[in-house]
Amino acid sequence: xxxxxxxxxxxxxxxxxxxxxxxxxxxxxVSDIADEAGVAYGLVYHYFSSKEQILDTLFLxxxxxxxxxxxxxxxxxxxxxxxxGAIASFIVDSYRHDPDLMKVIVVEVTRAxxxxxxxxxxxxxxxxxxxxxIVADGQRDGLFRAExxxxxxxxxxxxxxxxxxxxxxxxxxxxGTAELERAKWMIVDTICHGLSSARAPEATGPGPxxxxxxxxxxxx
Amino acid sequence: xxxxxxxxxxxxxxxxxxxxxxxxxxxxxVSDIADEAGVAYGLVYHYFSSKEQILDTLFLxxxxxxxxxxxxxxxxxxxxxxxxGAIASFIVDSYRHDPDLMKVIVVEVTRAxxxxxxxxxxxxxxxxxxxxxIVADGQRDGLFRAExxxxxxxxxxxxxxxxxxxxxxxxxxxxGTAELERAKWMIVDTICHGLSSARAPEATGPGPxxxxxxxxxxxx
Amino acid sequence: xxxxxxxxxxxxxxxxxxxxxxxxxxxxxVSDIADEAGVAYGLVYHYFSSKEQILDTLFLxxxxxxxxxxxxxxxxxxxxxxxxGAIASFIVDSYRHDPDLMKVIVVEVTRAxxxxxxxxxxxxxxxxxxxxxIVADGQRDGLFRAExxxxxxxxxxxxxxxxxxxxxxxxxxxxGTAELERAKWMIVDTICHGLSSARAPEATGPGPxxxxxxxxxxxx
Amino acid sequence: xxxxxxxxxxxxxxxxxxxxxxxxxxxxxVSDIADEAGVAYGLVYHYFSSKEQILDTLFLxxxxxxxxxxxxxxxxxxxxxxxxGAIASFIVDSYRHDPDLMKVIVVEVTRAxxxxxxxxxxxxxxxxxxxxxIVADGQRDGLFRAExxxxxxxxxxxxxxxxxxxxxxxxxxxxGTAELERAKWMIVDTICHGLSSARAPEATGPGPxxxxxxxxxxxx
DNA sequence: CATGAATGAGACTTCATTCAT
DNA sequence: TATGAATGAAGTCTCATTCAT
Numbered sequence: 001x002x003x004x005x006x007x008x009x010x011x012x013x014x015x016x017x018x019x020x021x022x023x024x025x026x027x028x029x030v031s032d033i034a035d036e037a038g039v040a041y042g043l044v045y046h047y048f049s050s051k052e053q054i055l056d057t058l059f060l061x062x063x064x065x066x067x068x069x070x071x072x073x074x075x076x077x078x079x080x081x082x083x084x085g086a087i088a089s090f091i092v093d094s095y096r097h098d099p100d101l102m103k104v105i106v107v108e109v110t111r112a113x114x115x116x117x118x119x120x121x122x123x124x125x126x127x128x129x130x131x132x133x134i135v136a137d138g139q140r141d142g143l144f145r146a147e148x149x150x151x152x153x154x155x156x157x158x159x160x161x162x163x164x165x166x167x168x169x170x171x172x173x174x175x176g177t178a179e180l181e182r183a184k185w186m187i188v189d190t191i192c193h194g195l196s197s198a199r200a201p202e203a204t205g206p207g208p209x210x211x212x213x214x215x216x217x218x219x220x
Numbered sequence: 221x222x223x224x225x226x227x228x229x230x231x232x233x234x235x236x237x238x239x240x241x242x243x244x245x246x247x248x249x250v251s252d253i254a255d256e257a258g259v260a261y262g263l264v265y266h267y268f269s270s271k272e273q274i275l276d277t278l279f280l281x282x283x284x285x286x287x288x289x290x291x292x293x294x295x296x297x298x299x300x301x302x303x304x305g306a307i308a309s310f311i312v313d314s315y316r317h318d319p320d321l322m323k324v325i326v327v328e329v330t331r332a333x334x335x336x337x338x339x340x341x342x343x344x345x346x347x348x349x350x351x352x353x354i355v356a357d358g359q360r361d362g363l364f365r366a367e368x369x370x371x372x373x374x375x376x377x378x379x380x381x382x383x384x385x386x387x388x389x390x391x392x393x394x395x396g397t398a399e400l401e402r403a404k405w406m407i408v409d410t411i412c413h414g415l416s417s418a419r420a421p422e423a424t425g426p427g428p429x430x431x432x433x434x435x436x437x438x439x440x
Numbered sequence: 441x442x443x444x445x446x447x448x449x450x451x452x453x454x455x456x457x458x459x460x461x462x463x464x465x466x467x468x469x470v471s472d473i474a475d476e477a478g479v480a481y482g483l484v485y486h487y488f489s490s491k492e493q494i495l496d497t498l499f500l501x502x503x504x505x506x507x508x509x510x511x512x513x514x515x516x517x518x519x520x521x522x523x524x525g526a527i528a529s530f531i532v533d534s535y536r537h538d539p540d541l542m543k544v545i546v547v548e549v550t551r552a553x554x555x556x557x558x559x560x561x562x563x564x565x566x567x568x569x570x571x572x573x574i575v576a577d578g579q580r581d582g583l584f585r586a587e588x589x590x591x592x593x594x595x596x597x598x599x600x601x602x603x604x605x606x607x608x609x610x611x612x613x614x615x616g617t618a619e620l621e622r623a624k625w626m627i628v629d630t631i632c633h634g635l636s637s638a639r640a641p642e643a644t645g646p647g648p649x650x651x652x653x654x655x656x657x658x659x660x
Numbered sequence: 661x662x663x664x665x666x667x668x669x670x671x672x673x674x675x676x677x678x679x680x681x682x683x684x685x686x687x688x689x690v691s692d693i694a695d696e697a698g699v700a701y702g703l704v705y706h707y708f709s710s711k712e713q714i715l716d717t718l719f720l721x722x723x724x725x726x727x728x729x730x731x732x733x734x735x736x737x738x739x740x741x742x743x744x745g746a747i748a749s750f751i752v753d754s755y756r757h758d759p760d761l762m763k764v765i766v767v768e769v770t771r772a773x774x775x776x777x778x779x780x781x782x783x784x785x786x787x788x789x790x791x792x793x794i795v796a797d798g799q800r801d802g803l804f805r806a807e808x809x810x811x812x813x814x815x816x817x818x819x820x821x822x823x824x825x826x827x828x829x830x831x832x833x834x835x836g837t838a839e840l841e842r843a844k845w846m847i848v849d850t851i852c853h854g855l856s857s858a859r860a861p862e863a864t865g866p867g868p869x870x871x872x873x874x875x876x877x878x879x880x
Numbered sequence: 881c882a883t884g885a886a887t888g889a890g891a892c893t894t895c896a897t898t899c900a901t
Numbered sequence: 902t903a904t905g906a907a908t909g910a911a912g913t914c915t916c917a918t919t920c921a922t
Contacts, residue, residue, distance in 0.1 A: 008885080008886085022334075023334060024332075024333075024334030024335060026246045026335075027334060027335065029911085029912060029913085030912075030913065030914085031912085031913095039886080039887090040886060040887040040888060041887075041888060041889090041914095042886070042887055042888060042889095042914095042915085042916080043885080043886055043887075045913090045914065045915075045916095046884095046885070046886070046887095049914095050913080050914080051912095051913075051914095081416070103333065106331065107331055107332065107333045107334065110331075111326065111327055111331045111386060112244075112327065113244075113323065113327045113386070113389045113390055114242075114243060114244030114247060114327065115244060115246075115247070117390065118390070121390055125390075135415065138415070142417060143416065143417060143418075144415045144416060144417055145415065145416070145417040147406075147409065148406055148409065148410050148415055149406070152384075152403070152406045152410070153410065153415055155380070155383045155384055155387055156380045156383065156384075156406075156407070156410045156411070158383060159379040159380045159381075159382060159383020159384070159386075160375070160376045160379045160380055160383075161379075162379060162383065163375045163376065163378060163379025163380075163382065163383075164372075164375055164376075164379070166330075166331060166333070166379075167375055169333045170333055170337065170338070170341055170345075183372070186367075186368055186369070186372045186376075187376070189367065189368065190368050190372070190373065190376045190411065190414070191376070191410065191414060191415060192414045192415050192416045193413075193414040193416050193418075194410070194411060194412045194413035194414030194416075195355065195358070195364045195365065195368055195373050195411060195412050196301070196363065196364060196365070196412045196413050196414075197362060197363060197364055197365040198363075198413075228902085228903090249894085249895060249896085250895075250896065250897085251895080251896095259903080259904090260903055260904040260905060261904075261905055261906090262897095262898085262899085262903070262904055262905060262906095263902080263903055263904075265896090265897065265898080266902070266903075269897095270896075270897080271895095271896070271897095448881085448882085462774075463774060464772075464773075464774030464775060466686045466775075467774060467775065469915085469916060469917085470916075470917065470918085471916080471917095479882080479883090480882055480883040480884060481883075481884055481885090482882070482883055482884060482885095482918095482919085482920085483881080483882055483883075485917090485918070485919080486881070486882075489918095490917075490918080491917070491918095521856070543773065546771065547771055547772065547773045547774065550826075551766065551767055551770075551771045551826060552684075552767065553684075553763065553767045553826070553829045553830055554682075554683060554684030554687060554767065555684060555686075555687065557830065558830070561830055565830075575855065578855070582857060583856065583857060583858075584855045584856060584857055585855065585856070585857040587846075587849065588846055588849065588850050588855055589846070592824075592843070592846045592850070593850065593855055595820070595823045595824055595827055596820045596823065596824075596846075596847070596850045596851070598823060599819040599820045599821075599822060599823020599824070599826075600815070600816045600819045600820055600823075601819075602819060602823065603815045603816065603818060603819020603820075603822065603823075604812075604815055604816075604819070606771060606773070606819075607815055609773045610773055610777065610778070610781055610785075623812070626807075626808055626809070626812045626816075627816070629807065629808065630808050630812070630813065630816045630851065630854070631816070631850065631854060631855060632854045632855050632856045633853075633854035633856050634850070634851060634852045634853035634854030634856075635795065635798070635804045635805065635808055635813055635851060635852050636741070636803065636804060636805070636852045636853050636854075637802060637803060637804055637805040638803075668906080668907085689890085689891060689892085690891075690892065690893085691891085691892095699907080699908090700907060700908040700909060701893095701908075701909060701910090702893095702894085702895080702907070702908055702909060702910095703906075703907055703908075705892090705893065705894075705895095706905095706906065706907070706908095709893095710892080710893080711891095711892075711893095882922100883921100883922085884920100884921105884922100885919105885920090885921090885922105886918105886919080886920080886921095887917105887918085887919075887920095888916100888917105888918100889915105889916100889917100890914105890915085890916095890917105891913105891914095891915085892912105892913090892914090892915100893911105893912090893913090893914105894910105894911090894912085894913100895909100895910100895911095896908105896909105896910100896911105897907105897908085897909100897910105898906105898907080898908075899904105899905100899906090899907080899908095900904100900905105900906090900907095901903100901904080901905100901906105
């Protein structure tokens, strides 16, 4: 009925996130997960058929949430730029909320072209597809220019986001809130308005001053 | 002595690229590499001290070439946008010339935050750093706006490039030349001018139809 | 209390017969038995102390019945040949009635010289012993010749029977009644009169056309 | 080329025979085999793909020899009874020469209707088939009576042989030569002439005192 | 009686690495 | 250089058995 006082399955899943993040999927042992969860070895196999299935479960759980977030952003009565901002914001907040989980997804799944990435390629591409659809709407409304294909734009946007996450993931120290917030704005601003200074300044949105300006640049 | 008719070391390295690309580093066995190279099992250990060292060698070899290409682009008397174009062009041409090698680097190293990525993080960041330097120059000259930090801009640019490669890597079919060329232009145009239509059109550069003709060919 | 409408213990035993016959003792899991019986996993251990004990129980239950059948055959006022016929008939009818159970006994116990066969060797040999006693009586009465030792004769007779069962067990299709009946006669006729044609024909008994009508039905 | 001073593969195979005979296939571990052979654990998997494959190899090696022995017996210019004698003799001598191997074959393969027996059922039945063919020839020549089908006769004969072996296998003490020789004669005499005394005495053959002298010795 | 989650020892198999030739 | 047999540590997964409810 309710979430039992000890939902061992959840315990294992959460432990796996920490262990995968710390040691990597290939480097960790199932016993590491069991130990981290504080349960017996065999219980892992009571709930999951293999180590792989744990990662699959983790990825799918989270990715469905993300697809839903993208759908909601798209459904809102906002400009395309604001929609992209909502998505970037969601992903960055996901990282803030559970950096280990995002690390696992980015490191072990999204680029794992021979293993998990291949398994989940359709689900992964669904996200790009939905982002591309937002861009296409922007083009139709004349807000986005037509030279850049929506599919490419989606790749550029998502690639930019993931690279930022990757930078944080490689950092030895945790990332501050200010930097997280600034990243949201910079991602959208860069993708929508580019690096070049030869553009109409009024489109900028909240502007760089809005986010806590002090933050580092250690990630470079 | 000389570059022998059969440089077994090179044979092994090239075979490893194919095997790593096909099966992934963790999924392949050393014997797969030896078989692919057509050499005896033990010979692999004559030339390399471990399976890891083969990947390290592969990565470092290629990454040095890339750092050099970035340096050369930076050293040339071009605009920052053209310099970015040269870099994008170099990477895309690298993919065209040896997609397996680029797949291995992107899939097995640059995001492998617990294994090879960590080992080579300094070398990897050196690339971002050099790209950031180009952006900083552009800002100093007033060509790039100052709101986006150079470090972030480098991430955005490189993330965009790698995402495009990743897309190709996941594709089951090989990518055509036209698409490769179009990607070069779109990467630079998106990063420099953004998706928004609210910008000065004259900054566009060669335009979507023309491949960035000047750019690299050093990768071959 | 009473022999309940659902005697779970019996349910488990019967399910075990089917599972052992289908998958073999070593290949099946205790959970397979529980599933087949439609009872909870733990209940198996409420009634039996181990997986082995289930097979022991199955074997002993059946083997006692068989020893009793042999004893009865021996006690009846029949000729030795008819007594052997009654035994063959009983075993074949046992197979007809519950081929799975006989399969389990033949496959998992009587030849399992390192496991169950060893555990039950005395009980198994008791059967040979009783058969040998019938042969010895035949020799004493001049009906059987003395060159073949009773112990050997018992082995020959029982080996013949078991080999016939084994043949059926390996068959993919179920065996017809006619073949079962014919086998009863052929077993006894071969063991008593041999393959050679150089013998007195009048000793043949009911003959190949008639099923050994008198024989048992206790097995049902 | 030649049989190397240490043919490790053979060493492993021979060790497996001893270990399978002593502990049974399911009860022994691969490490037991490696230890018994005095080789490293991994070498077992260098030569064999699994524990099962070791048993398969053992069985097939020996069974082909047996099929060949049956074929030779059949090809010789002997009476059917003598041919059966040659076969019984060959099998008994096989047991004398390597009781462990015969134990493994009888216990782990021949009756293992859910595992190895099933795998090799065709090969096993080939033996029965060849024996049946000898019987059929005997019937055609009027030496064997027609009431017993050749297929059944083959089962009776082989079942008798295997039961005798099984008896020895279960014995705690090794079997003496005299008993082995006597068994050869009793098997054939029982199957060919039956237990009954009501038969023509001249068909008896060499008699219980003489070992079937001509038969086999190929097994050594 | 009945349930099924929880336990953990154990076995197979893999494979990087070594080494004698 | 070149070979591939030999080594053995390590990890995944299985499953009989226990136990709290």
